[in-house]
Amino acid sequence: MTEEKDKGVSRRDFVKGAATGVCAGTFATMGLYSYSPLAKKRLAKTQRAMKDFGVLKSVKITNISETSWFSNANLMGDIHKAGGLLVNQYDLNWPPFGNGKGSAQGSYESGIATIKDLIPHDLEKAWEIQEKLSLHPENAGGYSCLIEVEELNGKKHKYLLDTGWSYKWTDAAFKREGIDKMLENHEIEALFISHEHWDHFWGFPVTMKYDPTIPVYIQDGFYEEGLQYIKDSGHTGPLHSYTDAVNQVIPGMAALKFDVPIINRVFGELSLAFNVKDKGLVLVSGCCHQGILKFADLAYRELKYDHDRFYGIYGGLHISPFEDWDPKYDDLVISLGKWGFEKIGCNHCTGHLTAKKFIEAGYPVIRGTARFRSSSPDYLGNGDTITFGV
Amino acid sequence: MERNEVSYLESRKLVKRWKGPWPALANSLFIAVVFYITWWIFQDPRGIMRMYTPYIGYMVCRWLLILFIWVAYIFDFWPFKRAWLDRTHPLVKSTVIVAFSVAAMYLLIKVFFVDILGNYGIAYFNPERLTSMGLTEFYAIEYAAEAIMMFAAIASWLSPSWVVACENAPWQKLPQPARGFTIVTVxxxxxxxxxxxxxxxxxxxLFYPWQKFTAICPPYWEEFANTVSGNFHIAWIMCCTVVVWLYETIWERYPFNLIKTNWLRRVSSFFGIIAIAVCLAFFLYYCEELAWGPAIRGTRRLMAPDWRWLHVGEMAIFWLCPTLFLTFYCNNWPTKFSRPVNVIIRTFLTAVIAVVVYIIYYKTSHLFLGTQKGFSHPQQFPMIPMIWLINIFLINSWFMDGWPGWKAVPKTAAEIKELESEVVASDVKWTPRFAVGLIAGLAGGVGVYFMIINFIPWFSTVYTIIH
Structure with missing residues (x-):
């Protein structure tokens, strides 16, 4: 009887020890192994798909507008008053979806109802109405650029990336750069919308005013309101919504989709990659919410490009758009040099502070002329151009 | 030992009002309703006050947490009288104590941090000063809130640690409020x-140029953590906050309560909690690398090392919710086995539930809580709703005596005497068979670890949480 009892005690002691040991062993291994070089070795090595998406001769980009808004204080003040960076952009009561009810009381339906009959044919009137109904209409600008691509055989293509925000500002910028005529003449083959944000997309009727049949390319992160806006703006051409990460457009040009959450209830970004002969890869973005290095990393994993070299960047890099800062942005400033870009044409949401830090770090930032309300020559401003190749 | 010689929480026994699972179900429903109504009023970006900017809301819920801990654990409900606590209806009692905590929080944030520290010490605690120097108001407020919040994050690890690990030493004999003020000050x-x-x-x-004359820039952890961001520290500090409560609740202060020498037990507990937290932080970081690939320094969101460290803290907080639920509403189930076996079952169970909560959160929070869609975004802060929920758990359990499913009754003298003997665990002893079991268990623990790290890459390829 005593022996059996001893065995029972002995077994229970073993179980107690084993239970203690399992917990201790698991936590100890977590600490000793997880952040060790050995653990790093277990991680899967980058598998490069090296998709051959062709090559082209050159890419020229004209900055139609990079000034999406003119006062950070007003923009962030409106967002703050409405409840912060997560409030649905269509509820902010910004133009063209103002309904006169004030901060955070807007909606797509109530806003569009005030101008639906006027777009895209009478944008002046539509904007006049919105100037009375919305918050800070004078602060609205917009982002848009013209991309001119030349294939190796000399064939040329024109594309628009994004279509601004303010009808008034975007229309004026289009006229200044001759975009209105190009659209009317159907010289521009397609409009790519990088993402659904106000300053890249809400000027959509301006493009429709001149060419409602233009093929439009978006990604599948668009919300219902955005899709409805495309219809309400009178678009009659084909609408393509990318679902795949990598999508070839023409030889040497690909659209890359990123599933990335963005402020004010926006999701997903579409960016463009070009393989320029003898130069390497050029990355073009609207806002690049995914991060320029994530963009470069996806291209590195998926695409084959000349000399296996990153060559150029154009567009908003979304680092300090409101001249705010975070230490993680310094991580980019510190590490961007390792990626070897030779031509950095940044602007828009990159932020002046970032451009300044890039320049201080010795990176090849292409300076601008600070015209047409672009406020600094530290980066490419409105009306400036940049060419990659030739 | 008399009833008034132990803390209020130790002096009471929570008794179920009804048999079976009904108390737990009733409280779960009650908490869910309170959570969603208060979330909508105070935090939801679509709601009324919209404090989820996110840092204002984060600062508030962190400071509320620390105030609740101070009231219940550090000050033992001082200045409220024990007799008042005993006889007052839970709803009245909780309303008064929460109002008191909110007032104390306001005084701390507005008077101490913003007005005193921000005006006479460090400018970044005062948003008005930052705005006057040219910062956009929104970011000035967010920066100040972030700094103030970080104090609470650190204090919400250290304050309970002093009670749980250090057993209030060396001031455990001091009467209130002297003990409370001493421990809070320290x-x-x-x-x-x-x-x-x-x-x-x-x-x-955060400011240009780097404030090199007042701080170490770039920070000393840059190479080790692969980022200059302080999120690296948030990772292990949040894990410390979580491990303190694991240790206090489902672990029943095991295994450090095997140490009989008071000072050694207290020191071992305090630093043991940190060591376990650091292990957990490294492991959770590695889980992210296994699921999403190695971080890329300088990029944003999911692939950025700074966010990965932040997410370590976020993942840890998901573990705290089921842990507290198991303790408060399931009587720390299971209790029928030996202490180590109970501990390992609870640890495994709560970790699995934490994963389930994590998945449910990311699948539903965009719609349900109004947070940003996806895993990684400056405005996707699962710590806020999780801590908000934990605050409600604490209010319900500490200030409402578990109402409506439970009620408080005074512990008997014998039950109070048991508390004294519980300081050192007497049910686990060092024997040769225990040692053999321990060695076998250690080997098993290594095996468990490698099973987990082999499972994660496979699981991440076959299951997508957010489409």
Whole structure:
């Protein structure tokens, strides 16, 4: 009887020890192994798909507008008053979806109802109405650029990336750069919308005013309101919504989709990659919410490009758009040099502070002329151009 | 030992009002309703006050947490009288104590941090000063809120640690409020030191140019953590906050309560919690690398090392919710086995539930809580709703005596005497068979670890949480 009892005690002691040991062993291994070089070795090595998406001769980009808004204080003040960076952009009561009810009381339906009959044919009137109904209409600008691509055989293509925000500002910028005529003449083959944000997309009727049949390319992160806006703006051409990460457009040009959450209830970004002969890869973005290095990393994993070299960047890099800062942005400033870009044409949401830090770090930032309300020559401003190749 | 010689929480026994699972179900429903109504009123970006900017809301819920801990654990409900606590209806009692905590929180944030520290010490605690120097108001408020919040994050690890690990020593004999003020002062002082060692440099590089004369720029952890961001410290500090409560609740202060020598037990517990937290932080970081691939320094969101460290803290907080639920509403189930076996079952169970909560959260929070869609975004802060929920757990359990499913009754003298003997665990003893079991268990623990790290890459390829 005593022996059996001893065995029972002995077994229970073993179980107690084993239970203690399992917990201790698991936590100890977590600490000793997880952040060790050995653990790093277990991680899967980058598998490069090296998709051959062709090559082209050159890419020229004209900055139609990079000034999406003119006062950070007003923009962030409106967002703050409405409840912060997560409030649905269509509820902010910004133009063209103002309904006169004030901060955070807007909606797509109530806003569009005030101008639906006027777009895209009478944008002046539509904007006049919105100037009375919305918050800070004078602060609205917009982002848009013209991309001119030349294939190796000399064939040329024109594309628009994004279509601004303010009808008034975007229309004026289009006229200044001759975009209105190009659209009317159907010289521009397609409009790519990088993402659904106000300053890249809400000027959509301006493009429709001149060419409602233009093929439009978006990604599948668009919300219902955005899709409805495309219809309400009178678009009659084909609408393509990318679902795949990598999508070839023409030889040497690909659209890359990123599933990335963005402020004010926006999701997903579409960016463009070009393989320029003898130069390497050029990355073009609207806002690049995914991060320029994530963009470069996806291209590195998926695409084959000349000399296996990153060559150029154009567009908003979304680092300090409101001249705010975070230490993680310094991580980019510190590490961007390792990626070897030779031509950095940044602007828009990159932020002046970032451009300044890039320049201080010795990176090849292409300076601008600070015209047409672009406020600094530290980066490419409105009306400036940049060419990659030739 | 008399009833008034132990803390209020130790002096009461929570008794179920009804048999079976009904109390737990009733409280779960009650908490869910309170959570969603208060979330909508105070935090939801679509709601009324919209404090989820996110840092204002984060600061508030962190400071509320620390105030609740101070009231219940450090001050033992001082200045409220024991007799009042005993006889007052839970709804009245909780309303008064929460109002008191909110008032104390306001005084701390507005008077101490913004007005005193922000005006006479460090400018970044005062948003008006930052705005007057040219910062956009929104970011000035967010920066100040972030700095103030970090104090609470550090204090919400250190304050309970002093009670749980250090057993209030050496001031355990002091009467209230002297004990409370002493421990708050000491832990606040240590929090300040930890803040300067971990977060001050992070704040200093928020401004251009880097404030090199007032802080270490770039921070000393840059190479090790692969980022200059202070999120690296948030990772292990949040894990410390979580491990303190694991240790206090589902682990029943095991295994450090095997140590009979008071000072050794207290020191071992305090630093043991940190060691376990660091292990957990490294492991959770590795889980992210296994699921999403190695971080890329300089990029944003999911692939950025700074966010990965932040997410370590976020993942840890998901573990705290089921842990507290199991303790408060399931009587720390299971209790029928030996202490180590109970501990391992609870640890495994709560970790699995934490994963389930994590998945449900990311699948539903965009719609249900109004947070940003996806895993990684500056405005997707699962710590806020999780801590908001934990605050409600604490209010319900500490200030409402578990109402409506439970009621408080005074513990008997014998039950109170048991508390004294519980300081050192008597049910686990060092024997040769225990040692053999321990060695076998250690080997098993290594095996468990490698099973997990082999499972994660496979699971991440076959299951997508957010489409």
């Amino acid at each position: 832990t606040f002082f240590i929090s300040m030191i930890v803040y300067f060692l971990t977060m001050h440099s992070h704040m200093a590089i």
